[in-house]
Amino acid sequence: MVDLIPSLEELRSRPMAQQPQYPDPQAVEPVLAELRKRPPLVFAGECDDLKARIAEVAAGRSFMLQGGDCAETFESVRAADIRGKLRVLLSMAVILTYAAQVPVLKVGRLAGQYAKPRSKDTETRGGVTLPAYRGDAVNGLAFDAASRTPDPNRLLGVYNHSAATLNLIRAFVKGGFADLRAVHTWNSDFVRNSNVEGRYEAMADEIERALAFMVACGVDDASLRTVDFYSSHEALLLDYEHALTRIDSRTGTPYDTSAHMVWVGERTRQQDGAHVEFVKHIRNPIGLKIGPDATPAEVLALADALDPDHEPGRLTIITRMGAARIRTVLPGVVAAVEDTGRRVAWVCDPMHGNTFESSLGYKTRAFSQVVDELNGFFEVHRELGTWPGGVHIELTGDDVTECVGGVDELAEADLANRYETACDPRLNRNQSLELAFTIAEQLSRGRALRHNPVQEFHVEDF
Template sequence: MSNYLDSWRELPAAQQPEWPDRGELDKVVAELSVLPPLVFAGECDNLKAELAAVTRGEAFVLQGGDCAETFAGATADGVRNKLKTLLQMAIVLTYAGRVPVVKIGRIAGQFAKPRSKGTEVRNGVELPAYRGDMVNGFDFTPESRIPNPERLLRAYHSSAVTLNLVRAFTKGGYADLRQVHAWNQDFVSESPAGKRYERLAREIDQALAFMHACGADPAEFHGVEFYSSHEALILDYDRALTRVDSRTGEPYDVSAHMVWIGERTRQLDSAHVEFFSRIRNPIGVKLGPTTTAEDALALVDKLNPDNEPGRLTFITRMGASKIREHLPALVEKVTANGAQIAWICDPMHGNTFEAPSGHKTRRLDDVLDEVAGFFEVHRELGTHPGGIHIEFTGDDVTECVGGAYEIAEDDLALRYETACDPRLNRSQSLDMAFRVAELYRSS
């Protein structure tokens, strides 16, 4: 099994850190390889079954969270706020969109990020780029930016803490439907999206009261199934956390329920695609506007040769100006080939620009327009728009412009806190959820 899982080592692996001490990396990898799993193979199979329902057009994926998690963010407040955002969005989509929602967080492992350049220059000083807390530090100093394998261990332990909190919140009463008002008792409540959400929450209260009067109290109302995911970028980490399932003898990457390959590492002859072809988790691949139908079909053949529903998800990230032009051929030809694929839309990464202040940002209008284009393409082709994949935070940040609670470009510096890419705040996330629910019901 070891040789089977290590075939990727003979292929080019993009976006990997330049570790200064290979011996230290090997030591850390050996320690990771005997640590307990963060998730279980059976949980991964449960998610695969739910994604199979998405593939059949019976459910919708809400996948989201930080662009890049930080070790400092693995706190009860930080995790609760992200979970609260996703729960509110899921309630809007389920109730207003009339669709079951598969809830997947970019959480408990999203500690590494690909970069367009290997170095960063500030005031004439050039240092290695920040590649996420799993690799090096955010501070712009030579010591901070040196890749440190010990950070892989810290990523594991931060992920374990985060998952423990998520499980406590989702199973311990916080995710109970009777908490719908409590999720809105902060800065969001006075925003236009918060007020609209509160009206929906009152309708849910009335529906719950009616069901209670009828003697119905389903267990599903008292907790939710919540799954973790991350981009499996640092292959030494994800390989070290791959285990053989005692039930089936199949290998699973037990660092997360679902892992995905990024746009920069999806080449068919790459180490990432080879590694993903060996594990049995549900997996995703990001597809940008340069992806051809032939590329997509080759990825299907390599990553899902048995055409198993729920195994493979394509996450398109085209940009608002390109999705209506580039997406139709992909969807049409992959569908005509009979591939069992879930299609979801990442409307964030293709819509980033630099504001005059120098802040990297996104316009909510562009994000929403890409989602609208995604729905239009699927409606025209008679295929299923399977979900959205977004970067958000539960905090009151000012990183993306627009929204009903208007954030202007001049406001970006007020609370710009991201470690990498700009995120929607919770009010903007609710704006999106209501818009997506409308698009789903009309599709």
């Protein structure tokens, strides 16, 4: 990979935030040597296909649904857990496609999201201080010295568990599980106990009737039975990402084969840092997360660094501003990037900017604030005449109680019932479906405005 991508030594000479501190730094080398020999987890052609699909999002012709666990764990790599997350994403995609009449690009926050940045290097409980949990890629969640000691051999576990997850997802989406005629069965084992479920079932009935009519007319396209589904995660652990970078035999260019899409996080987006330098050189579609303190000049400089050729589908900017600041900070950022003529995919992460600690000490998020940030995202893009290209959310298929509010009106006292996340709070199934209907209403409103015969709108209006 000489001259195609920086060496690890070159990357390590730059600011390299949020990396594990191994007790024996030399122990990582044989692990990386083994990873370099492993087969790729994804293929360059698949990454190119995703880039073309993201270009459709950036052009205002599609909407990206990106979601999954906050932090995957090795323990959660079980068929039931993976199926649960997949069926929630598929159910949300059906809501958006049918209710908003817009194609939906499905990207999982799956099969690689095993590392998490942390605001503090240590955690203290009962007078005992240990390294912070940084995800199963680095150390264990249990609060003891053995578990919390960073271990480079866990990187092999990341590879193995990612491969197993991808294998099962491919089987699900191509083997009949994603068949639209199964839209009811995706949720058949849940008790019908809320208005959002009733609304979903009513929509599913309409879809079934429409499909029956199409089949009766002789229309039975393969696209009704299978879906394209892509993987993504934060490119946080550069040793791992670098070891899984391969040179494509077709083009002679480097791809990070750990996922179809990787992103640079808010804590690692320093322009002179190792993370930005790494992703500059790979040919995958790239995500860039930005928070409320990012200035238009900073974002513009990063966009120039990551997408110097204004390549369609190359760059997705994922905003995590918080409900209180989205409407004041986002307009200047969007305008600065759009003025360059570059078409990026604008995606809203309404989760990370709205985290708080409950009165009982649980890290949580209020569903109302998640919705408020999303509404602000749509409002800003509507005012600027730009396309609100997608949503990035942390969710699970389980009936957890980690975020307050939503259709089930979860209160802070309910959090203790099933608080199961390894790191940040996730939306449960009902909250995810409710959010999908909210997004669909925003997209439908925009579509109606675009087709208003009285008032003229830009092509990019929604």
